[in-house]
Structure formats: C-alpha cells, structure tokens
Amino acid sequence: MSVRDVLSPFTAWKNLFRDPVSIADPLKRQAAPRYRGFHQNDMEKCIGCGTCETICQNGAIDMLPVEGIPTKQGDSGLRPRIDYGRCCWCALCVDVCMTQSLTMSNAYTWVESDPDKFRFTPGVDKKHWDDAELGYVRPEGHRLTGELRVHMPEMEPDVRIGSFAEIVDGYSVEQAVLEADRCVSCGLCVATCPTHMAIPQYIAAIRDGNYDLGLKLLYDSNPFSGICGRVCTHKCETTCAARHEGDPIAIRWLKRHIMDQVTFDQITRVVGQPAASTGKKVAIIGAGPGGLTAAFDLAKQGHSVTVYEALAAPGGMTRWGIPEYRLPYDVIDRDVDVIRSLGVDIRCNTRVGKDVSLEDLRNNNDAVLLGLGLQLGRATRIPGSDHPDVRKAVDLLRQATANEDFGTPRQAVVIGGGNVAMDIARTLARLQKTAYGEVRVTLTALEDINHFLADPEEIKEAGEEGVIILDARGPQQVVVEDGKVTGLKTWRVKAIFDEQGRFAPSYDEADEQFHQGSMIVEAIGQMTDASLLGDELTERLTWNRGRIQIDAGGRTSESWLWAVGDMVHGPDVVTAVADGHRVAASMHANLVLKEQSK
Amino acid sequence: MSYTPDRSQYPAKKADGTLDIDLTSGKYLKLWHGPNHPGITGNMSVELTVCGDEVVDAKTHVGYLHRGFEKLMERRSFIQVFPIVCRVCVPEPDFNEYCYAAAVEELAGIKVPPLADWIRTLILEMGRVNSYMMYLGGQAGAFGLGVIGQWTTYVRDLMLDRFEELTGARIYHMFIMPGGVRDRLPEGFEQRMEETLREIESTLKDVYDVMFCNAVFKKRSVGVGYIDPALMDAYGVTGPNARAGGVAKDVRRDQPYLVYNELDFEPVVGKDSDIYTRADVRRRDVTMSVDLIRQILAKMPKDGPVMAVTPNVLHWKIPRGETYIRGECSRGEYGYYLVTDGSGFPRRINVRGPSYTHAVALLERMIVNLNISDVAGLMVSLHTYPPEIER
CATH class of the missing domain: 3.50.50.60 (FAD/NAD(P)-binding domain)
Structure with a gap:
C-alpha cells in the first residue's frame, strides 16, 4: 500500500472531459454486412425442397402451401415458414439451401404487438427488410452438401466404336456411396417419376450398404429397374434439387448400381411368391x-x-x-x-x-x-422416299438386334434428332467401323442443336463416335440416280412451328445442301400396328x-x-x-x- | 498481507466430525447467497451458514440454469449440434464451437485448411479478451468499483463489433463449424481490429490506475481467497486460478493446438494466489491476448480455403470412436469429450468446463471463515460461469 494507491483512483475523474461512447439511437445503427438478421426468401428461386426444414435443429421451419404458388414439376409448391420463437439464427438453413433462395438481411429490429406475427413466411409475408441488400448469404465455396457428381467411368470413343459392348461401366460401391451421399432426400424426384419410385429411400439404402432394402424399394414400384437403371429418360434428374447449384444426383446410375450389386436369387427372394x-x-x-x-x-x-x-x-x-x-x-x-x-x-x-x-x-x-x-416407323413422304434403300430406323434396329444382315451402307444419312435417330446412327457407325474400318454417317434434324429431342449425352457421344450431326436441316428429296440412292437434299429450317404453334416447317430454299449416302434412314417417329384387332373390333373401339x-x-x-x-x-x-x-x-x-x- | 484469523475450531465439531450447528440456538443463521444475487456470477447459489458476519459453513447449489444440452446433443445430427454448443458458455462461446468442431474433425478424419486454423485462433483470442473484460468489470463491481465495469463493457462492445463483422453475430457467433470456419476476414478487418486493440490497451491502463493501484481494492483482495498451490492438482484447478499461484499451466503452451506453436508467448504467472494476484494475472493475460491477435493478423496466410470438404451434413455418419479435445479458455482448461458409435448422432458429449471444479468443490472449501461481504468477490475471482457448470 502506498500513496499512489490512494491517489491513483482519482484519475477516473479525467473521464468527465470525455464524450459519451454510447450510441444515442441504437435502432438506427447499421448491422455488419454479413450480419445474420431476419430471413429473406426469393420466391423465384425457391423450389420448396424443404432442406431448410430438415437441417433446422430447433424445428423452427415448417414447409407450408402458399396461395398463388402451385405445385409443379421440380417445385413442391411449399414454402418455409419460420417461427422466431424457435429460430436461433444459426443460418444453417441459408447454408444448406439448394437454390440459394434463402438469405438473411442485416436488419435486426422488428417490433410487433402480436406475438403470432413472429411466425412468418419470408418472401410471402411482406417485411421491411425484404429489399435489404446487405446480410448473410452463403459464402462462396461454402457447401454442406456435395456439389459435383461422381464421374461415371466409361469406354473411350475409339474403343467403343469397335463393338456393341456396353459403354458405361457403372459405379463401384465406393463411387456409389459417394454419389448417394450428395442426396438431400427432398423427394422432388419422387413426384416427377412416372412410377413414383422411392428414390431418396433407395439412395439411402445404398449409403447404408443395405442392398436387400434397396432392391425391395426398386421392385415395389418398378420391375424393370435393371433396364431403367440404364436407359430411363430420368425425368427425376431434371427436377433434382441438387441441379440448381451443381450436378443433379445420378439417380439412374444409382438404381443401376443396386441392380448390378445383387444376384438373381436375391431378387427372386425379395420379390417373393405370388398370392x-x-x-x-x-x-x-x-x-x-x-x-x-x-x-x-x-x-x-x-x-x-x-x-x-x-x-x-x-x-x-x-x-x-x-x-x-x-x-x-x-x-x-x-x-x-x-x-x-x-x-x-x-x-x-x-x-x-x-x-x-x-x-x-x-x-x-x-x-x-x-x-x-x-x-412402325413414320415416313417423311418426300420425293424418292419410296425407294427400297430408304429405310425406317425401327426396322433396322430390329434387324440389328436379330443379327440380320441388311447390307450395311458405306455411307448413310439419318433423318431425325431424337434418341432413335441417335441409336440408328450409332448402330450404323459401329457396323461400318467393323465392315469398312471407317464411319460415314450424317444425321440431319429439323431442330436446332439446342432443341434436339435426344439426350445431350447421346448427341455428345454420337459426335465422338464420328457421326456428323447437322441441325436445322429439312429433308426435301431423296436423290436417286440409275435406280440407286445417292443422297439426301435438305433445306435450312427457318421455323418448325407456325404462329399458331402447329407443326409446319418453313425453309430457306436458298440454303440447299446435298448429303451423300447410299442408304437414307427415317427416324422421325413411330406408330402402332393395330391390325390384329380386326376391322370389326377396330370399328367398335373409340x-x-x-x-x-x-x-x-x-x-x-x-x-x-x-x-x-x-x-x-x-x-x-x-x-x-x-x-x-x-x-x-x-x-x-x-x-x-x-x-x-x- | 491482511489479517487471517484462525477459526478452525469454530464452531465445535461433534463426535462424528460434523459441525455442531444448532440453528435454533440463534447463534447461527442460514443465508442464501443467490441465485438472484447481483454478486453471484450467473444463476447459482451458495447456502451459507453464518455466525455474525463470518461464514462457518457453505454448500453450493446448482441446477437453476440446467438446459440439458449434453442430452439434447445426443438427439441431434452432427451439424445440428453445432448451433447448440456455443450456448453452453455464454460469455465465451467460441471454445465450445472449437472443441466440438475439432472433436468431430478428429473422429471423422477431416483435415482443416490452414487459414481456418488461423481464423479459429484469432476468434478464440478475441473471445478471451471479451471474457476477461467481463471479469474485470465483475471483480471490481463486487468490491464496489462500479465504474470499471462501464469501461470494460465499452471495450467489450467494440470487440463485439469486430465479432459481428467477422462472424455475423455478436454473442453466439456460430462461426467455427466442423470442417473449418464459415468465411474469411472481411475487407479492412485488420485495421479496425488494430483500432479496437489500441482502445483496449488504453482502457487497460485506466483500469490499472483505478482498480489495481487502489487502496480500497487492495485492502479487500490482497491475501483474501488464498488457494494453496499444493491443493491445485487435487481440486483440478487450472487456468489463471492456478497460474496466480505460480503453477504455470497453460494448454496453449503445454499441448499446443491450432497455430499456437507458431506464436510467440509465455504464460502469465503470479505467486500470491489471492484475489488480487488472480485479477492481475488476468489483466496481464489480456495484454498477452492483444499481442497474440496482432501476431495472428500479421502471420496468417492471406488466401486459401477456409472450409474442408465434408460429407453431406444431412446424413453425416462418423465411425465409432472417442476423443477428448482441450484448449485453454479464459477460465482454465476447457474440453469436449466426444463418443461416436458409427451412427449419425453423437453417442455422448461431455463438456469439461473449468467452472465446474472451481465453483462447486473449490468454492465450498474456500468460502468458510470468510466475511459475508467477501463471498461475492471470492466467487468472481474464481471466474466461474454457471452456464458451463450446467450443460
């Protein structure tokens, strides 16, 4: 104890000459740019996947239907309602949001006399912070769910063109588990799948290595899971929540993975006996x-x-x-x-x-x-298309399956831009490669390349295999010289549909091209041969x-x-x-x- | 040294060794110190038996703040535990976030990016400064120096501003996640932090003049609340409470975690082991933290990822295992014991908060023979936060 200990405390008096440090009106204080304040939800982006509801550890989020937002493919029509009596502002909902629609403004004061008002649906119930620019958004690169698809190993183009061996290898168990891990189990895919397969559940079964369960779930809704696992049009993947901020889950390949992992006996055991x-x-x-x-x-x-x-x-x-x-x-x-x-x-x-x-x-x-x-294949009915070397894609594909020799042409032209056109073009390419050592297939389609009906990977792979793909070409005439088909004449397509939206292609006649080929294949659609019904029954049916x-x-x-x-x-x-x-x-x-x- | 009377024979012991306290005699009085006493840190109470103004027996009571966090966590997925842990300790929440994240990362085999480790260290030191600021105000306040609390609250608020711009929140930051941290430092953060550090240093000087060079404060704190260094290990005393008695325990140096082995520091040690020394050790610890923050900002990498790639957190399963992660918080050794069983939920999480050992067993022993008016000051001097006693 010294004199200093008695005098020193009086230095506190110097603060008499200091300005106050308190903020006079804290309500006007701006919060930091990344402050986690009240929620905002972009109705244009939100797909109602409910991942925010799943991750919320307080149960503060409920997914509810909202007037004016209909259920549609890839959108449940539900929107998150947040209960601020439960919310702890951890922002996991923002971090996990599959479309980045959910964000938080930096607003932090909100006064109400009715406590029920603090349960609200951001984006639907208008709030004063709806247009706030600052606040918490998911930082760049901060992802809580996997962003990119596990690469599917497949044969190189120069290898696969030499045979009809399957191109895609299928996932190994490790790859499948990694891919299955990305799924957020929102179930938007289930609503989209025509047969409503239990997709999140069988993906979960892959994660757990429970192939019996996965198999049972597949067979509950689809006895063609082996086939669908390879060639399904996978509409599910086009509505997958993961596609908004990354790759969609490889649902089709995961289905195939289950079928690849199980034995026939396992399948019959799971399927069981008839009643x-x-x-x-x-x-x-x-x-x-x-x-x-x-x-x-x-x-x-x-x-x-x-x-x-x-x-x-x-x-x-x-x-x-x-x-x-x-x-x-x-x-x-x-x-x-x-x-x-x-x-x-x-x-x-x-x-x-x-x-x-x-x-x-x-x-x-x-x-x-x-x-x-x-x-039955549909015909183009253009001049010259009655020639025997103008063939239908479905007929050729059937013959190819039956191993019949239909006289593989050295050069062929395919008309059509759908998956069947790709199938026949790539089949011909393989046959040509085997018979003549080179691929000379030209594919012409009415649609422009961005509107082809074929799957993008089909177009990509056909191109890799040497098929020349020409878009927006309308077939006009099969050129026949000395009784032999020499090629196809096409005009550039200006528009496929008329103003009323009816199918009525218009062409630019000045832009004419000739595509050489000794065989022309029509792949422009199919129809049913219902002749077995007989005239009388056909008449009676509607x-x-x-x-x-x-x-x-x-x-x-x-x-x-x-x-x-x-x-x-x-x-x-x-x-x-x-x-x-x-x-x-x-x-x-x-x-x-x-x-x-x- | 102040007068320390020997009252070891008072009250008399019965044949079975218990104290002979007859409340009906009128000689003794039961007094409940807390749970709503301004001198008690947080919501706990001490049941005192007093004779005159001297405490002759004490019993600590906790349970007023029990929220069942450890049990709640067993019913949450690993990511869902992350927003809960900070609530275990309100004034210094970041240790919970760090220890939990580090435990999960160890068992899940996740390597955290280097920049994230630096930011974590920065946050922990910022939190330490804040915790000590709260303590200094409380310690001074318990002995009647109300103004100190106003000053330290002011600089603590400045640090909360830094927390707000870095983490997006002031109190519960929820920033250190399993896998890394949420984001990088905002633009211009270093400069604003430097301004805050200077303000803290200037305030600390004022605090030293008014609180530590103060006859009244010294009279009440020097020689009071002595912890015998020989008892430290037996009672599990750690942190400044131990260092003030000359036991140089500091997890940051003894078992370096994060980036502490790249920083230059020496644990602050005192020798008298009384209230005054403990306060002084903490004051000097703030200075050290300020220095550490400067070192971190100067040495940390300027770029790189801050979050490791984790599995999809919605169904994150962690292999069977157990681990104990510890760190040096402002009150001593803080630790998380995590047991996983291969499922998507933690099997057991146990929080080792230093307040438990300091505020329950140690306090009960130290309080006897104290003057009633010194009980609050003693309790604050152990720097206990009841929220972390009751998980």
Missing part, C-alpha cells in the same frame, strides 16, 4: 415393359397370366429398339426372368391374329390387355388421334379389353411401367369385382 391362385386368367399381347409390368403385378396377385409376343424374345422396344451398347440383352433377360419366376407364361414367336386369334384369347381369358407398342381411347385405369370401351404402354402414352419405358401398374390395378379390381358379384 394364392384366384383362378382368373389374363392374356397380355406384347411382352414390352408395359405389358410385362402388368403381368408382374397380376401374377403377384394370384392371377394366371399368359403373354403373347410376336418376336423371338421378350422385352419389346427395350430389346428390339435400343442398341446393345446402351442396354445389354442379358440385363433385359434378367428383368424378364424375374417376372417369369412368378409363373408368368411368355410365349414368344406367337403373333396374335396369325398364330392365335384375338377372339380365342377373349373367350379363354377373363381379361385381355393390349401392349402393342410403337413398332379412337382418339390414332390412339385407342382408354379410361384412367387403361380400360378401352370394350369391358374385357385394356391397353397399356407406348401405344396409348407414347414412347417411354418408365411411363409404360407406371402405366402397367395402373392398368394392373384396374384389371385386378375388375376381376375381383367379377368374382364377388358371382
């Missing part, structure tokens, strides 16, 4: 995905199912249309064999109308299902734009006849599968009803 026989008999015409899905469901329910297939093997377009390098035949065989294991009798090389009559089928069965598919009119359950105007798949809904495997389930449910309900009314 006790109902004594009802069903005939199905056409062993494509639609008909066989219905066969699968009906057989499981105990009905006796016979499938009549005109061609030598089941699978429909998946076998006779899709080339082997995209979908190997043993994959089709395995999917079909599972259906056979339920007691479904598939009679190949049996053409209804020739080997067996439709009338007999009607008389010997309780119900008949048409699954004819779209097996038709709508060339398709049989059906009710919601797939039943035609004839009480004993249903129709399924491409012939009623257009070309798509997974849509046909979904349709098969729907029709089978309708048929089953009807058969049971018949039984009860007896």
